[in-house]
Amino acid sequence: MTNVARTGQTLLIVASSMLFAAFTSAMVVRRATGTDWIAPSVPVWLWAAALLALSASWLVMRGLYRPAALCGFLLVASQIAYAASLRMGDVAQSFAAVLVTAHAAHALFGACALWWKGERASLFWHFAGALWLYVLWLIGVWA
Amino acid sequence: MTIFSTDHKVIGKQYIGLSLFAVLIGMALSLVMRYHLVHPDAKVRLFQMLWPDGAPGGQMTPELYLSLMTMHGTIMVFFVLTTAPQSGFGNYFLPLQIGAHDMAFPVLNMLSFWTTALSFLVLMAAFVVEGGAPLSGWTAYPPLSALGKIAGPGQGLGQDLWVLSIALFCVASLMAAINFIATIIELRAPGVGYFDMPLTAWAWFVTALISLFAFAVLLAGGILLLLDRVAGTSFFIPGGLVVSDQIQARSGGSPILFQHLFWFFGHPEVYIAILPGMGVISTVLSVFSGKKVFGYRAMAYALLAIGGLGFLVWGHHMFISGMSPYSSVAFSVLTLAIGVPSAIKTFNWIATLWGGRIRFTAAMLYALGFVSLFITGGVTGLVLGQPGLDLYFHDTYFVVAHFHLIMGVAAIFAIFAALHYWFPLLYGRFLNETLGKIHFYGTFIGVYAVFVPLHFAGIAGNPRRYPDFKEYEFLKSLMPLHVGVTHAAYSLAAIQLLFFFNYFWSQRKGKLADKNPWGAATREWTHD
Ligand code: HEM
Ligand SMILES: [Cu+2]
Numbered sequence: 001m002t003n004v005a006r007t008g009q010t011l012l013i014v015a016s017s018m019l020f021a022a023f024t025s026a027m028v029v030r031r032a033t034g035t036d037w038i039a040p041s042v043p044v045w046l047w048a049a050a051l052l053a054l055s056a057s058w059l060v061m062r063g064l065y066r067p068a069a070l071c072g073f074l075l076v077a078s079q080i081a082y083a084a085s086l087r088m089g090d091v092a093q094s095f096a097a098v099l100v101t102a103h104a105a106h107a108l109f110g111a112c113a114l115w116w117k118g119e120r121a122s123l124f125w126h127f128a129g130a131l132w133l134y135v136l137w138l139i140g141v142w143a
Numbered sequence: 144m145t146i147f148s149t150d151h152k153v154i155g156k157q158y159i160g161l162s163l164f165a166v167l168i169g170m171a172l173s174l175v176m177r178y179h180l181v182h183p184d185a186k187v188r189l190f191q192m193l194w195p196d197g198a199p200g201g202q203m204t205p206e207l208y209l210s211l212m213t214m215h216g217t218i219m220v221f222f223v224l225t226t227a228p229q230s231g232f233g234n235y236f237l238p239l240q241i242g243a244h245d246m247a248f249p250v251l252n253m254l255s256f257w258t259t260a261l262s263f264l265v266l267m268a269a270f271v272v273e274g275g276a277p278l279s280g281w282t283a284y285p286p287l288s289a290l291g292k293i294a295g296p297g298q299g300l301g302q303d304l305w306v307l308s309i310a311l312f313c314v315a316s317l318m319a320a321i322n323f324i325a326t327i328i329e330l331r332a333p334g335v336g337y338f339d340m341p342l343t344a345w346a347w348f349v350t351a352l353i354s355l356f357a358f359a360v361l362l363a364g365g366i367l368l369l370l371d372r373v374a375g376t377s378f379f380i381p382g383g384l385v386v387s388d389q390i391q392a393r394s395g396g397s398p399i400l401f402q403h404l405f406w407f408f409g410h411p412e413v414y415i416a417i418l419p420g421m422g423v424i425s426t427v428l429s430v431f432s433g434k435k436v437f438g439y440r441a442m443a444y445a446l447l448a449i450g451g452l453g454f455l456v457w458g459h460h461m462f463i464s465g466m467s468p469y470s471s472v473a474f475s476v477l478t479l480a481i482g483v484p485s486a487i488k489t490f491n492w493i494a495t496l497w498g499g500r501i502r503f504t505a506a507m508l509y510a511l512g513f514v515s516l517f518i519t520g521g522v523t524g525l526v527l528g529q530p531g532l533d534l535y536f537h538d539t540y541f542v543v544a545h546f547h548l549i550m551g552v553a554a555i556f557a558i559f560a561a562l563h564y565w566f567p568l569l570y571g572r573f574l575n576e577t578l579g580k581i582h583f584y585g586t587f588i589g590v591y592a593v594f595v596p597l598h599f600a601g602i603a604g605n606p607r608r609y610p611d612f613k614e615y616e617f618l619k620s621l622m623p624l625h626v627g628v629t630h631a632a633y634s635l636a637a638i639q640l641l642f643f644f645n646y647f648w649s650q651r652k653g654k655l656a657d658k659n660p661w662g663a664a665t666r667e668w669t670h671d
Pocket of ligand 2 (some may be wrong): 409410413456458459460
């Protein structure tokens with residue numbers, strides 16, 4: 001990877017992190033100020049989707065970018081399936097939907113980048129994987 | 144197709160062109176508003192033609208006034224002050240100044256511009272859709288902005304388009320920020336260290352860093368607001384709201400939460416608007432004093448300090464939101480602390496002038512005007528930064544005067560200075576100096592004539608965002624002041640025609656410039 005590509009990706013990661021930090025702080029504040037918080041349920045298969053993210057990272061490290069991208073696409077599909085099952089009228093569920101959909105957008109971008117750019121997109125993919133673990137923790141444990 | 148050019152010079156000019164177009168619309172809106180404030184009952188055919196629903200029989204409704212105000216603020220803040228100084232001049236001159244062949248990601252650069260242009264079109268569309276433009280101001284506070292059509296004309300599709308436009312603008316600005324930072328980190332020519340860069344490059348660098356952190360947060364706020372509007376969520380909508388005699392079904396949301404998200408972006412945003420101007424002004428003052436910038440390193444560090452501190456003070460826009468007095472004190476102390484790096488910059492500008500051989504070119508006059516405005520506007524910031532005083536001044540014309548002088552007009556003066564200074568590189572010719580000077584004096588007197596009296600209106604308790612002062616007994620005595628301000632605003636706008644004439648005429652007929660006519664030392668002039 002060239003230095004320019006690495007720097008650009010690092011900056012993109014900073015911007016994405018800020019986006020999720022903002023969602024997180026909104027969620028913390030909204031939960032504390034409202035009286036209507038009911039923890040969303042996170043199905044087991046969504047936890048299993050974490051394995052997809054991890055195996056994609058593992059494949060990336062082996063240089064198998066297209067199989068990794070396929071794992072990424074599967075992850076996106078499971079995220080969308082979960083988000084579609086949520087009720088937007090419920091506050092905790094709506095936050096879960098926002099976080100999961102925003103992550104799906106990142107994962108989709110990352111997987112497409114892996115498919116076409118291979119190694120050059122690896123840094124962003126690893127970030128997306130770590131971010132997914134964070135989102136899962138946020139909606140599955142913290143919430 | 145050259146309009147989808149990936150050349151940083153073309154893109155820079157495209158951004159500048161977009162801003163010049165936007166500023167014309169923004170200015171026209173301000174004139175209509177000032178007219179309405181002093182003739183609230185006038186029936187104007189033109190208004191009826193432009194806004195059949197907003198001005199039935201030519202009589203402007205309060206809602207139309209608020210929608211013009213919203214569009215004025217949004218256009219000026221985002222498409223003028225955020226667009227020209229950073230993306231416009233930065234794109235054109237940053238690579239030249241650090242010896243790079245182009246920006247780091249030329250295609251991304253092209254996409255940033257066109258996303259910004261699309262965002263502008265989406266915003267303009269709000270004018271023509273059913274209900275017209277939104278009413279909730281450039282800050283778009285919920286619940287007004289979150290409820291939809293029931294909250295007023297313009298709060299339906301118009302507000303949807305507004306949020307969409309801002310979200311697009313955030314994405315474009317994030318892409319641009321990544322490009323600027325990567326260019327500076329990776330593409331400096333051999334031998335150009337960080338502290339060899341001109342202060343303009345430093346300013347673009349710090350501004351891009353601020354954008355990277357700030358626009359992501361506004362994007363988050365915008366997404367949540369849009370969902371409150373279209374998906375039935377309740378992030379920002381509290382329970383028990385009765386609007387237009389109807390109880391709103393949503394509950395539990397926090398309007399204050401939006402304010403935090405907005406101002407976490409909003410305060411840094413004011414620095415996004417002004418820092419590039421500070422860079423330009425440092426350069427222009429030094430070139431036309433025939434001296435190096437006084438305290439170059441201190442200037443660079445002050446930019447970083449302002450950028451960093453700028454993220455810790457957003458609460459000063461929310462002193463009266465019911466926050467804990469302890470938080471107010473903390474925000475107040477941090478706010479006043481920004482005065483320190485700001486003062487360092489101001490004193491260094493003055494020290495740069497000290498003992499110099501000053502050439503009073505038009506560019507230099509605008510730079511001096513910038514320093515003047517930065518001081519006058521900054522002093523009132525120190526007043527507003529104290530919770531006890533802000534309790535009274537918040538949401539009055541005092542705030543309007545403060546931010547117009549320091550953000551609006553100072554940044555515009557920097558744009559004028561930059562155009563006069565760099566015109567020879569942009570178009571190979573000079574802007575006409577005599578016209579430039581006349582325009583400077585007219586504008587300088589004009590802006591003070593408009594905004595100084597507005598401080599007094601604020602001191603008298605005149606609230607902002609009111610469409611008709613004569614409805615209120617305590618505001619009646621201020622009408623003569625407002626009449627004066629409106630006339631000053633007309634003259635100020637008329638003087639701007641001189642600039643536009645100069646700008647277009649000089650591109651073709653201006654005096655030809657030879658290489659490095661001002662005797663500058665930075666690379667964009669000295670390199671081929
Ligand atoms: C030491 C410097 C400054 C201080 C202490 C300061 C303080 C403040 C405070 C406390 C407010 C909130 C007033 C209220 O709403 O009640 C305010 C508003 C504002 N300031 Fe400043 N300010 C400073 C410099 C600047 C600069 C450099 C800019 C822009 C370049 C700026 C732009 C604005 C804007 C746009 C608003 C109003 C936003 C709105 O409510 O629509 N300020 N300032
Ligand atoms: Cu502020």
